[in-house]
Amino acid sequence: MCLSNGYEGDVIDNMKTEVKVSADEEELVAQLRNYLTEKLTYLLEQNGTISIGVSGGSMPKVWSEALLSVAPELLNWKRIRIFMVDERHVPRDHEDSNLGAYLQLFPQELHHVFIPVPISKQVVHTAQAYEINLRKYLLPEQLNTYPRFDILFLGAGPDGHTASIFPGKEQLEKITDLNWVSVITDSPKPPPSRVTITMQCIQNAKNVAFILTGANKRDVVRAIHEGDKSIPAAQARPMNNKMILFLDEHAAAGVPNRESSESESPPPFDT
Numbered sequence: 669m670c671l672s673n674g675y676e677g678d679v680i681d682n683m684k685t686e687v688k689v690s691a692d693e694e695e696l697v698a699q700l701r702n703y704l705t706e707k708l709t710y711l712l713e714q715n716g717t718i719s720i721g722v723s724g725g726s727m728p729k730v731w732s733e734a735l736l737s738v739a740p741e742l743l744n745w746k747r748i749r750i751f752m753v754d755e756r757h758v759p760r761d762h763e764d765s766n767l768g769a770y771l772q773l774f775p776q777e778l779h780h781v782f783i784p785v786p787i788s789k790q791v792v793h794t795a796q797a798y799e800i801n802l803r804k805y806l807l808p809e810q811l812n813t814y815p816r817f818d819i820l821f822l823g824a825g826p827d828g829h830t831a832s833i834f835p836g837k838e839q840l841e842k843i844t845d846l847n848w849v850s851v852i853t854d855s856p857k858p859p860p861s862r863v864t865i866t867m868q869c870i871q872n873a874k875n876v877a878f879i880l881t882g883a884n885k886r887d888v889v890r891a892i893h894e895g896d897k898s899i900p901a902a903q904a905r906p907m908n909n910k911m912i913l914f915l916d917e918h919a920a921a922g923v924p925n926r927e928s929s930e931s932e933s934p935p936p937f938d939t
């Protein structure tokens with residue numbers, strides 16, 4: 669079951685969660701590029717905006733490298749729009765800004781592809797302004813009033829938070845017209861104030877892709893596999909179950925019954 673470089677598209681649970689395990693950052697980028705190529709090829713045949721949500725933390729470097737290395741004919745920047753799944757309530761040029769991290773990795777001429785999170789003095793106003801920006805590009809589908817992002821790329825902290833939805837703090841106050849965006853002001857992970865898309869938006873997405881690397885994510889991987897709903901990352905399964913995990917060998921140790929080749933695996937790579 670376990671190939672020399674780990675799983676290749678194996679299904680790890682009865683909900684068809686696909687897993688890709690990479691031996692190093694180069695392979696992770698290649699796997700992400702292949703995934704983006706597959707999805708963009710399909711989405712470009714559809715109509716309308718291609719809406720992709722991305723996370724911050726360790727994701728910007730590998731994700732940006734993967735997207736910018738997709739075949740140019742698939743990078744229709746007139747149709748692709750990239751959204752922050754969450755954002756810290758700091759100025760865009762602050763080192764903690766998720767959007768700021770991406771803008772440093774993308775050429776200036778592509779910065780318009782990113783939907784801005786308008787940082788106001790009050791974090792509630794930032795959330796309300798961000799929802800208005802999102803609504804310009806994401807028409808609620810007939811199903812309900814939540815948007816259907818084409819792809820959401822999610823990370824997770826060792827505590828199992830995803831976006832800025834933290835364990836024990838999932839009940840976010842409805843502060844915007846459509847509850848697409850909410851706020852947290854006591855994040856256990858600094859900085860304390862953040863805006864985040866809500867779990868309802870995440871669960872309404874057409875595709876969810878987690879990028880989880882490092883031994884400190886193995887318990888999160890296990891929680892996702894076991895459907896431990898006390899962990900926000902395990903709640904973040906889309907209703908259509910179209911979810912994929914991009915893992916390194918260390919995080920993949922959280923996949924139950926996986927033959928570990930960890931003894932030969934390289935040290936964790938920073939992503």
Ligand SMILES: O=C1O[C@H](COP(=O)(O)O)[C@@H](O)[C@H](O)[C@H]1O
Nearest residue numbers: 723724725726754823824825831
């Ligand atoms: O604070 C945040 O944490 C999570 C996980 O970050 P990571 O560095 O452990 O991958 C991230 O997904 C989220 O966007 C960010 O705001």
